[in-house]
Amino acid sequence: MKYEPVIGLEVHAELLTKSKMFCGCEVVDSITAKPNRTICPTCTGQPGALPVLNRKAVELAVRVGLALECEIHTESIFARKNYFYPDLPKGYQISQYDQPLATDGKIRIETEVSPRRHGDAGPKDVRIRRVHLEEDTGKLSHADGYSFIDYNRSGVPLLEIVTEPDLSSPEEVKAYASKLRAILRYLDVNSGDMEKGVIRFEANVSVRAAGSDQFNTRTEIKNLNSFRALTLGTEYEIKRQSEIYERGGTVEQETLGFNDATGKTYSQRGKESAHDYRYFPEPDIPPLVLEQSWIDSIRASLPELPEAKTSRFIEQYELKPQEARLLTSEKALADYFEGVVSKSKSPAKTVSSWIAGEFMRYLNDLSIDVTNIPLPAEDFAKLIDMVTDKTISGNSGKVVLGEMFRNGGKAEEIVKAKNLAQVSDAGFIQETVAKILNDNPKEVEQYLAGKESILQWLMGQVARATKGKADPTVARELLVKSLEAKRK
Amino acid sequence: MSQKEEVKVDEELVREIASLARLDLTDEETRTFVPQFQDILKYFSILNELDTENIPPAYLSSANKSVTRADKVEESVPTQEFLANAPQAKDGYVVIPRVLIEQ
Amino acid sequence: MEPYELSVQQTHELLVNREISAEELMRAYLERIQRLDPKVKSYVTVTEENAIEQARDADQRIKMGEGLTPLTGIPYAAKDSLSTRGIPTTCSSKILENYKPFYDCTAIRKLKSTGAVLLGKNNMDEFGMGSSTENSGFFTTRNPWNFDHVPGGSSGGSAAAVAAGLAPFTLGEDTGGSVRHPASFCGVTGLKTTYGRVSRYGLLPLVSSFDTIGPMARSAYDVALVLEAIAGHDPKDSTSRIESIQPYSEILRKTENLRGLRIGIPKEYFVEGLDAEMEAALRAAIRQIESLGARAVEVSLPHTQYAIPVYYLILFAEASSNLAKYDGVRFGLSERNVDSLLDVYLKTREMGFGAETKRRIMLGTFALSAGYYDAYYLKAQKVRTLIRRDFEKAFETCDALITPVAPTTAFRIGEKISNPLDMYLADVFVVAVNLAGIPALSVPCGISNGLPIGMQIMGPHLSEEMLLRIGYTYQSQTDWHTKHPPCWND
């Protein structure tokens, strides 16, 4: 039998505030800071300490809620989620439960690979069930027979974003996760730095007979903290569950961990077996009542989001959808593209293919973050223009770009230093053409016999002989002319 | 559970709750709690005399709404003051017996 | 007169007139505590060194005449549920036996800034769970009027200390009668403040929705002086009231009568089971108050009989959550001679908590757990709405309500301890006030068989000023509050 997965995602994203959610302790890098450096009575759960809500955290949460097209609730309340774990100093986590800040939103995703269930790749709306505020826990590390607790991260504001079980493949899961990450970065609410654990994923996975609309027992996979883990973890779990049903077995409802090294999920039964969180309204925090005018002003300050930007790029710059999506995948990249376009005399389409091609390759090869592009937009624009106006050839342009990435410098200087300026002088090129036709009689014969593709090979020879400086249009013209002359 | 039904308190229920509350009750404590809980819950069932269908819960006591603070960093407590109360500490960390996670 | 016999107001006069120094005063109290408290057992910690040092600071302040307040140099004690920096704060629980907080409760900090001097911390029912102080993890406090009887609870140590002249005033904490109940049993004046009037920051919580800090002293006037110092908005407590406080003591000095006040007498509080002598004393007190110009009217609080289950269900639930942080990880008792972290939790909590605390944690865990939440916790919160409405309605027709504090005078030690439900039922007259969040004053109004009787005066939110006026004018006409227990001259 064929099985199809039903997947929902829970995402925890730290919010970019200066101080913690309920106290004035500084939010610090939990990897590099000394342990238990930013702590106080409130975030270490000292008896009698009380929480006071950080207004900025609420604002950032509303930003996200609005960006995800959620309904923002003008009255929400906090609740206590009660459970014992040593990274949770109070014995309960302050979260939101039956009256969250925002509900009923959506995120549009695009997948390249056909999702198994819906047949076609393409756009799909993933429904967001809820967006709520809560506090992060401390951090545990383990050595020998001991565990070590650091409460620096305890009380850092977290946003929990929960989808409906709308995802139907690991590809969709990844597409959703990266789209959400991009939106959070667009909104300046989260750094997106997944290696530091500022975004963490949990997936609820079940499988069912293809075409069925029933929901089977689901498992919850925790600590999926990279795109790779998300894909591998859900893939593994889909396969595991399908095989259980194939054997006629039953899937147990449980919490699973994901092992990065093996790519497998494992049972966490030893950890927290009975999930009875005994939620109740947090008596230490009055209801959060938001003014509609405040929400409206946050809405007015939202940046253009990936979806809208993509459409605009397609329309305004006449880009292909795929290119537009790539350029808008990160706000910094989209801004850079527009910066180059505004400085350049070349068509936007030309700029776009430069960025989508060589430029992205260099970013990836040199592991450069898009927020940290070393090449001023103006300089890149100049380089593209030099290719467009045939001062240099396209190939030389690539060489120059590489030089600019590695060692900096302006395009004109590099062209001069490397003597890359393109030659359109017909006399000079004709000499080379004649020599090449002379040196390759066999190829000339093939061409004359009707194998026109040989022309491209001959063009390559010209480019090589002139070190890429020959204007290809002129070179082609002269080649054809000389070949046709031989025919007679 | 319906509001009219009476809960049957037995040792198993008491043990279940104790495990949720992280209390390692002695057998004697477990036995004592059974009739005490039964009595208390039975007395509390007088609440069922009242129809509260359309009554909103009181929940929060505060007269305030939307109490927030500005996102301003305030001074933290020196690590050593915090750790002075810890049963075990090392290199700035609170130390506990190893948390077990099955793999 | 000995220093311990003086009211806060009288002591203040002696201090500013330099007839006694704060240090001498402090030493007199410390000496008396050393002599008498082994019998009363009202203190769990006496902060002798700290106290003398701070008394000297106060003397300096008096000498310079700078920053003087009515409390400068006045000794006081606080219930051991108020966090005191560097000074043990145990809630009378073994689980916190060695816990020294690294921060001060706001109320303590405010008193410090007035120049009042902390003598020590008072015994209580563990975490405030009880009405007799028998549930202390350390020892039972005695009623100064009769050592065989309980002082009431849970702020039993704080009430007994004032009654026995071991502190001119104390800070108690009232979750469901814990200031008023022991105040009435020990014959002192105690104020349960409006929820949020005094910051809860640094108060070790029992029920975050009900907990209030309130003063206990020998008169309504002294209570007013203390209230002025500790009340007010605190940005560290989101639930603290933003309204500014009133000049309580100044208002009292200007009060002569109670003309125009309508006093409601809720019929549900004068029912079978109420001790006859107690009822007689209360009726007499009401007549006295009428003679000061007030008019008494009968009112009804129809949901009174449901207050006990509502109160206890919410208490159990919140307490079970508030006590989860006592897990042996960061502070307090920690049982480490074990095999696993789970055992640290289990053994620490099993050894550290007393029977009543465990019982309540268990019942609260139950009331919140899946399947029972709606029938217990939610139901209780709905009935709480009805009880609040009762009070709102009553205060449409009267300004204040007068009731007994407890059905009987102080009971014998051991009398109720084996039957928890019986003990809960003894709170019948006090808990509704906490459900509604309103203030209430307990004032001595009689003595029966050598044990004090208390009168409870309730008012709407933030009506502390009116309650104190009623108490103050009543005390200006009567002398119940000046009577001393037999151990007074020991």
Ligand SMILES: [Mg+2]
């Ligand atoms: Mg969460």
Ligand SMILES: [Zn+2]
């Ligand atoms: Zn903090």
